[in-house]
Amino acid sequence: MLLEIHPKNPDTRKINMVVQHLEQGGVIIFPTDTIYSFGCSLLKYKAIEKLARLKNVKPEKHNFSIICSNLSNLSSYAKVSNAAYKLMKNVLPGPYTFILPASNNVPKYFSTNKKTIGIRVPDNAICTELITQLGHPLVSTSIHDDDDIIEYSTDPELIYEKYKHEVDLVINGGYGGNIPSTVIDYTADKPILVREGAGNTDNFLIVE
Numbered sequence: 001m002l003l004e005i006h007p008k009n010p011d012t013r014k015i016n017m018v019v020q021h022l023e024q025g026g027v028i029i030f031p032t033d034t035i036y037s038f039g040c041s042l043l044k045y046k047a048i049e050k051l052a053r054l055k056n057v058k059p060e061k062h063n064f065s066i067i068c069s070n071l072s073n074l075s076s077y078a079k080v081s082n083a084a085y086k087l088m089k090n091v092l093p094g095p096y097t098f099i100l101p102a103s104n105n106v107p108k109y110f111s112t113n114k115k116t117i118g119i120r121v122p123d124n125a126i127c128t129e130l131i132t133q134l135g136h137p138l139v140s141t142s143i144h145d146d147d148d149i150i151e152y153s154t155d156p157e158l159i160y161e162k163y164k165h166e167v168d169l170v171i172n173g174g175y176g177g178n179i180p181s182t183v184i185d186y187t188a189d190k191p192i193l194v195r196e197g198a199g200n201t202d203n204f205l206i207v208e
Contacts, residue, residue, distance in 0.1 A: 002157065005018075
């Protein structure tokens with residue numbers, strides 16, 4: 001199913017329709033404030049296994065992120081130092097992925113042998129409403145394009161044509177971007193830039 005949802009004013013009825021798919025263990029494709037991503041409920045292991053198959057990785061070897069609706073929601077799933085919280089409060093919601101020490105609230109099957117977790121709070125109304133209605137974070141991984149020049153797929157209708165038999169639902173929230181989030185490792189005392197992306201990194205990062 002290709003479901004059009006307004007990117008600024010998401011229709012509650014349509015959001016609830018997507019949430020029903022997620023609660024039933026469905027895998028969706030949805031827009032963020034950067035690129036389009038695969039997603040599923042953090043509490044549905046079989047859906048996470050399906051995400052891993054779509055990315056051709058073993059579930060225990062995945063490098064997925066979780067998407068939260070706000071900063072307080074995020075702190076339930078990661079151990080956030082005072083310095084990290086101050087930085088995150090300044091830049092979130094926004095196009096950043098923070099790698100943080102995982103808390104005990106992260107399901108064991110998701111974190112497997114990892115002690116860290118990548119967390120996002122996108123500046124995207126569809127994401128915020130989905131997670132708010134679902135009641136817990138989404139597991140997320142980006143959609144790469146087969147094109148040698150364009151790294152990420154941006155057209156939701158073309159994405160739907162490609163993946164309509166592999167996912168339960170594709171949200172059309174308008175054209176996506178082609179620059180991923182900036183990835184920041186804040187597992188130690190100071191932030192380290194792992195990947196430069198859409199977010200501004202001036203004046204507060206140590207480049208690895």
